[in-house]
Amino acid sequence: MTAWLQTRRPDVLLLQELKGTEFPSDLFRELGYESTAVTQKAYNGVAVLSRHPTETISTTLGGDLGDSHARFLHVVIQGIHAVNIYLPNGNPVGSEKFAYKLAWMDRLAAQMSEWRRADLPVLVGGDFNVIPEDIDCHKPSSWIHDALFQPEPRARYRRLLELGYTDAFRALHPGEGGHFTFWDYFRQAFEHNRGIRIDHFLLSPALAQRLKKCEIDVAPRRLQKPSDHAPILVSLR
């Protein structure tokens, strides 16, 4: 990951699924990045790395004071509200975890609606754990029983777009299938490009106007011991 960081030198990097309480801030500082991390033991965890000064606005998603999962981090960097999310997976369908996912998405919609009312320049990025459309997976029939593909989370994802947010990748690549950000470790899924597009950047109108480029970098997925996700990059004017 540090090799990738040094090669690509993004201004900002949003990380999800830290899965531990240790975060190597010193390492990233040596590479020129300040870091803000929200962690918990074993599960979840999100962090923002930035080459520019970062102001932390919130480390929790509103709407449920009893929710202690480390899944949300809202910062401001160079006037842009960058919100890093690790949206609940929700499997198995119909479980308490599925209900938590839907409730979390309703809370996110409420928050994103507020930001729209205030007309803030907002970028929400991260692992949404939602396959928005059929073209965002290699074969819909393989996913019909999965929480990431259910009508309810997909309707809630569309609701976020209806609030006025732009799916950065889809806006620049309309109708293009075969572009994924996640492939299972099983059965050589990556080698066969049997994946899903679940990591997204949603941009408020002011930032959507500045959208220049959005690409998925599949190269890290080919390395030894890779993450099951590939990074998605967005460039703004």
Next chain:
DNA sequence: ATGTCGCCTCATAGGCGA
């Protein structure tokens, strides 16, 4: 149902979440 990976613990195997 299964496949793989990485974390955790009443730990060196099995459960859990992905």
